[in-house]
Every structure is written in structure tokens, then in C-alpha cells.
Amino acid sequence: MPEAPMPSDTDSLRWQAVLDRDATPACGPFLYAVTTQGVYCRPGCPSRAPLRRNTRFFADIAAAEQAGFRACKRCDPKGERAALHAEAVRAACAMIEAAETMPSLAALADRAGYARHHFLRLFRDVTGVTPRSYAEGVRARRLQAALSAGDRVAEAVAGAGFGSESRVYEDTSRHLGMTPGAARRGGAGEVIRIAHAESAMGPLLVGATEKGVCFIGFAEPPEALEGDLRARFPKAHVEAADDALAETVRQVAAFIAEPAAALRLPLDLRGTAFQRQVWEALQRIPLGETRTYAGLAAEIGNPAAVRAVARACARNPVSLAVPCHRVVGADGDLTGYRWGVPRKKALLEGESRMQRKRLTQSQKIE
Ligand SMILES: [Zn+2]
Incomplete structure (x- = not known):
């Protein structure tokens, strides 16, 4: 049964929309079929425009299919390919989220059954980011959650699925640096x-x-x-x-x-990821020892960031519990201290006195 004849003015509007490749024509949605190819398209299909005499118009998919036409693969009027693509990307996202280490682009594309460059474009179209950015975001969130939950950095890093600590810190400055919201801080x-x-x-x-x-x-x-x-x-x-x-x-x-032992209190550290990284490193300096700013910067895998490390030390909100007083200048001088250099000196002297006392005691025991 032929479709009901359309008023000729509607047909001419539709034809103009086909010629214009207008995906959202003012005359409303419709489909057009190309009789010589047996396919039907959406207006806006990137394929070459058919001849007018080979073109038929339909109101919807059911009508076009009933007339024996099949969906065009390019403009995907039924949205089947779009749904398949979205499903493939969703599966890739799940694979990234479940992975311990980031899957390669090749592995993701193979799994999805696409060529690498095609998969990359598809992934970006659906998620707005590359698989690498997506993976880094996933790991940054995992790490953030672990750190918020109070896990120690090394454990949090391992749990977040990063290859190594230094790798995290490379990513951290880019991805995590902004995540702890200013509101929380x-x-x-x-x-x-x-x-x-x-x-x-x-x-x-x-x-x-x-x-x-x-x-x-x-x-x-x-x-x-x-x-x-x-x-x-x-x-x-x-x-x-x-x-x-x-x-x-x-x-x-x-x-x-009397600093008999490290001050171990449950802490709620509020700061940027970089600051927290520095503060965590400070907590690893044993009582009775000191580090230089450069040494600390190297320890967090960011040897060039000496001044940023010094700034983070100065911003330490929990003096003593995060022992920023254990960081000294390259030549061993006491440099600055938020609570005054004399107190820094007194704290360090007290700690090294305790340390010597402990060493003496342990020698006596041996
Ligand atoms: Zn088409």
C-alpha cells in the first residue's frame, strides 16, 4: 500500500531540507528513501543527495520499513549504531574502572571491536574525554576517596591502582590538584x-x-x-x-x-592535593631527624617544586602533628617557621635530645 500522498508544499519543504542537509528541518521530522539504493535516511544524512525523482518521503521508520527500505548506515535513522557505540564506550568505561592498571588504547579498542583511531574518536564523542583522561579521573577519584577515608598515602596509591607513587604525583598535579573543593577546605x-x-x-x-x-x-x-x-x-x-x-x-x-614519641592524632587535613602530599611526606620524617625542602620535593617525586614545598610547609594547619619544623634549609639553617624560629629550634633540640637518649638506652640494653 503506498503511503498517503503528502501535500506538495510539505514535499517541497522536505526536499529542500534534504538538499540543505538540514538535520532539524522547520517542517518537522521525516525520513526520505532513495529508491535506487533501497535505503532510507534522516534529513541531514551526510551521503550524497539523491535525485528528486528517486526520492520518497516517509513520516516515520515504520512507514519506510513497511515500504521495503532499510536503514542507512551513515545517518543511522534508527539510532542502532549510536546505541551500539554508546554500549561499547560504556563497556570500555567499566573495563577502565575495574582495572588495576590503565588498559592500553589498543586493548580497549580490541575489546570493543573497533579500529584504534575510530574507538578513540567514539570514546571522546560519548564521554567528552580521552580514555587516558577518563582513567586518570577514575584513579584520582579513588585516591581522593582513599585519602579522605584516612588511608596512608602509600596504601591509597596502591589501592587506587597507580603504577607507582611517583606516577601518581605526576598525575596528581594535573588531576587531583583541583579536586578537594574549596568548600571543603x-x-x-x-x-x-x-x-x-x-x-x-x-x-x-x-x-x-x-x-x-x-x-x-x-x-x-x-x-x-x-x-x-x-x-x-x-x-x-x-x-x-x-x-x-x-x-x-x-x-x-x-x-x-617533651617530644617522647611522634604526635599521632587522628587528623583531618584540609588542603590542595599538593599541600596534602607535602604534609603526608612531613609525617614520614622520623622524630629526631630533619629534611631539606629540596629533599622533601624529591621525595614527593617533584624535585623542581622546592618553593612550592616550602609554601605548603608554611601552610601546614596542624603544627607538631604534621612536623613541618623538621624541614631545614639546604645548609641546615632553620629558615622560617610559622610559629617562630626560636620555637623551631627548641622543638628540634628537644627531639634530637630524645633521640640521643633513646639510642643510649638501646645501647645499654644490648
Ligand atoms: Zn543516510
């Missing part, structure tokens, strides 16, 4: 409990979220310490909680008085 919508106390080095202020200690400052007037905390977490609600933080304060004050 600013403490938006959060409560920070604080406790003021006295220590062997003057006033002490400890701040903590539900997750852990987020601020330790000392050796300044209490108002100045609190001002520093509020400036670092401008969006947080700050409330006094002397009782709740009594044990934490006791540990910090004891460390200041």
Missing part, C-alpha cells in the same frame, strides 16, 4: 570544636572536626590563634569544646613539653 557547613590551653611554649589552640584534628597553633596570644583558625576555615561554625578535646590538648601539650 573552607569548612562550609561544618562544626569545628576548639579548645584553648597553656603549653610549655605559651598559649595553645586545638581545633577538630568530627573526623579529626584540623588545626594546631601555639605560641601566640589566644585571640591571634583563633583568628588564624577562623581565617583558614571561614565557612565553619566554631564552638568551644574544652572537655571534648581535653585528651587531644593534653597530648599536644605533652609533646611540646
